[in-house]
Amino acid sequence: MTDDLEGRTALVTGASAGIGFAAARALALRGARVAISSRGGERLADAQRALADEGIAAAAIAADLRHLEEIERLVEEAQMRLGRIDILVANSGGPTPRPAVELTEEDWRAAVPAVLLFVPRLVRLALPGMREARWGRIVAVNSVSSRQPIPNLALSNALRPAVLGYLKTLSQEVAADGVTVNAVLPGYTLTERQVELAAATAARTGRSSEEVRAGWTAAVPAARLAEPEEIGEAVAFLCSPAAAYVTGQALTVDGGYVRGLL
Numbered sequence: 001m002t003d004d005l006e007g008r009t010a011l012v013t014g015a016s017a018g019i020g021f022a023a024a025r026a027l028a029l030r031g032a033r034v035a036i037s038s039r040g041g042e043r044l045a046d047a048q049r050a051l052a053d054e055g056i057a058a059a060a061i062a063a064d065l066r067h068l069e070e071i072e073r074l075v076e077e078a079q080m081r082l083g084r085i086d087i088l089v090a091n092s093g094g095p096t097p098r099p100a101v102e103l104t105e106e107d108w109r110a111a112v113p114a115v116l117l118f119v120p121r122l123v124r125l126a127l128p129g130m131r132e133a134r135w136g137r138i139v140a141v142n143s144v145s146s147r148q149p150i151p152n153l154a155l156s157n158a159l160r161p162a163v164l165g166y167l168k169t170l171s172q173e174v175a176a177d178g179v180t181v182n183a184v185l186p187g188y189t190l191t192e193r194q195v196e197l198a199a200a201t202a203a204r205t206g207r208s209s210e211e212v213r214a215g216w217t218a219a220v221p222a223a224r225l226a227e228p229e230e231i232g233e234a235v236a237f238l239c240s241p242a243a244a245y246v247t248g249q250a251l252t253v254d255g256g257y258v259r260g261l262l
């Protein structure tokens with residue numbers, strides 16, 4: 001393990017579990033001081049304790065990313081606790097699984113802040129400090145659904161590519177300031193979200209969750225689902241000094257699941 005992020009600070013959202021937690025841990029193991037955030041409660045406290053058990057002192061800040069005023073308070077508090085934010089990992093929970101034909105106005109209204117808007121909101125608040133320092137890393141956790149739409153995930157399939165369009169534009173605007181902007185696109189990853197999605201697909205198709213998971217596994221050339229740590233490592237690489245010339249990219253980490261070129 002390298003300590004190439006020694007002296008750097010990171011705010012990781014959606015970090016009480018799954019991919020966000022793994023990303024925060026990976027950054028901390030490379031030497032960054034991290035602030036982890038989620039809606040709070042026991043899950044966030046447990047995550048902070050789990051990091052402490054490994055000798056990682058993380059600040060924990062509760063905020064619901066669906067609300068602008070909470071994001072403002074989160075970034076302000078993270079800046080106060082960390083001194084500044086060098087690295088922003090924008091991650092949250094996924095949207096409600098639904099086929100396109102069943103989407104309601106309310107589904108769209110709920111998903112837009114939760115999947116799309118929280119990213120530019122976090123960026124708008126964290127970016128000025130990075131530009132001033134002439135060093136920054138922004139990584140958003142997106143999905144393979146941006147490359148290959150996933151059945152029953154119409155909201156993800158529609159909104160994730162919008163996030164990528166925003167990030168690509170941003171990456172070109174801030175590259176000369178030493179700030180890189182990238183996304184990681186996980187494939188099927190063994191987290192609580194994946195358990196929920198298997199249950200939702202099972203309920204819809206009359207199969208068991210185990211059968212659903214076996215079907216996903218069969219669709220992955222690597223013949224297994226990802227461990228959250230494997231996604232966390234990809235996030236950490238994009239935040240590292242070694243990735244200084246990598247910007248505007250969407251790094252798919254999917255065991256070969258996406259069948260398209262690149």
Ligand SMILES: NC(=O)c1ccc[n+]([C@@H]2O[C@H](COP(=O)([O-])OP(=O)(O)OC[C@H]3O[C@@H](n4cnc5c(N)ncnc54)[C@H](OP(=O)(O)O)[C@@H]3O)[C@@H](O)[C@H]2O)c1
Pocket residue numbers: 013014015016017018019020021037038039040043044063064065066091092093094095114141142143144185186187188189190191192193194
């Ligand atoms: N797992 C997969 O197979 C997979 C594949 C592709 C893409 N993704 C996407 O990658 C992201 C992370 O996935 P995951 O599997 O790690 O999800 P997860 O296990 O459900 O974890 C989601 C994290 O986000 C937090 N969160 C949820 N809603 C929030 C809100 N409104 N405000 C603040 N924090 C919130 C949760 O913490 P609290 O409950 O404590 O708030 C938790 O820490 C999701 O967007 C997911 O759709 C996942």
